[in-house]
Amino acid sequence: METSIRQLQQEIDGFEIRNQKELEAFRLEFTVRKGRIAALFARLKEVAPSERPAVGQLLNALKLSAEAKADEADARFAETAGPAHPAIDISLPGRRSFCGSEHPVQKVLGDMKRIFSAMGFSIATGPELELDEYNFDLLNFPPNHPARDMQDTFFVSRGQEGGDVLLRTHTSPVQVRVMLDQKPPIRVICPGKVYRNEAISARSYCVFHQLEGLYIDKNVSFADLKATIYSFARQMFGTDVKLRFRPSFFPFTEPSAEVDVTCYLCGGKGCRVCKKSGWLEIMGCGMVHPNVMRNCGIDPEEWTGYAFGMGVDRTALLRYKIDDIRLLFENDVRMLAQFSA
Numbered sequence: 001m002e003t004s005i006r007q008l009q010q011e012i013d014g015f016e017i018r019n020q021k022e023l024e025a026f027r028l029e030f031t032v033r034k035g036r037i038a039a040l041f042a043r044l045k046e047v048a049p050s051e052r053p054a055v056g057q058l059l060n061a062l063k064l065s066a067e068a069k070a071d072e073a074d075a076r077f078a079e080t081a082g083p084a085h086p087a088i089d090i091s092l093p094g095r096r097s098f099c100g101s102e103h104p105v106q107k108v109l110g111d112m113k114r115i116f117s118a119m120g121f122s123i124a125t126g127p128e129l130e131l132d133e134y135n136f137d138l139l140n141f142p143p144n145h146p147a148r149d150m151q152d153t154f155f156v157s158r159g160q161e162g163g164d165v166l167l168r169t170h171t172s173p174v175q176v177r178v179m180l181d182q183k184p185p186i187r188v189i190c191p192g193k194v195y196r197n198e199a200i201s202a203r204s205y206c207v208f209h210q211l212e213g214l215y216i217d218k219n220v221s222f223a224d225l226k227a228t229i230y231s232f233a234r235q236m237f238g239t240d241v242k243l244r245f246r247p248s249f250f251p252f253t254e255p256s257a258e259v260d261v262t263c264y265l266c267g268g269k270g271c272r273v274c275k276k277s278g279w280l281e282i283m284g285c286g287m288v289h290p291n292v293m294r295n296c297g298i299d300p301e302e303w304t305g306y307a308f309g310m311g312v313d314r315t316a317l318l319r320y321k322i323d324d325i326r327l328l329f330e331n332d333v334r335m336l337a338q339f340s341a
């Protein structure tokens, strides 16, 4: 038994471990549970009981020296091989960074803003949470007048000191704020979100976007309004677009009109979108009512002005052939990603 141990020790000492493969072979031969050292341990019971402790000690020393040799080789390879998983694999294709896209409504709004900016309009914004006073009273909506029903309102708090608070139903309160703030001449557009408590469907939603325009100066006439709208429509919808001004009513303008453009999907021939009429309504407009001017501290004998307000979302739906307005507000990236170019 002692001779076997000594022989094995010599073999172990003479075993050259130069690489991982040889280390593996070394372990398989000597140190594993079914290796040659374990085989010697199994023979310990053949040894006379009196000699067992001494032989056992020799065997243990053998085992420890084999393990030490394997560990030493392991440490040696770990040093030279570097980390098992390199931090950077330069052969991998690069990761593409995710790039957002402009929302279709913002694209249309951007075009509208550019067109009016070029005509000398500056941009004004106002709060979406508005006071009844600005949304209705100062715009010449009499209290309890049915005109208020034209716009189903989300009230946030009623009967507060300082007036009812609501979500603005149109962008016209921004023109009030501008008139209270600035002296004429005034030439602004007011883009923004507005809210109405309407039944939600493919065609209408409780939130949408409007762009308001206001021009106040000496001797501004309805002809100026028409010229501005014509110029805008030609740049927005194409040079051969036709316009139609229909008499209408808004409490804050007099006279008032609604403006239709020839349906730019069918070119005026009549289709599903324009309901076979050949026309699409794009905005409301009119001459600023003298009462509104007075409410805002501007003398209507000295100044005149026009205002218009148009929807943005419907133009986005038509331009990008989206058939459900709800898609504009659901923030679904599968929809939005289609506008990334």
Ligand code: PHE
Binding pocket: 169, 170, 171, 172, 212, 213, 250, 253, 284, 285, 286, 307, 308, 309, 310
């Ligand atoms: N504020 C009106 C609406 O929301 C639109 C409008 C604006 C009409 C300005 C006339 C002048 O329907």
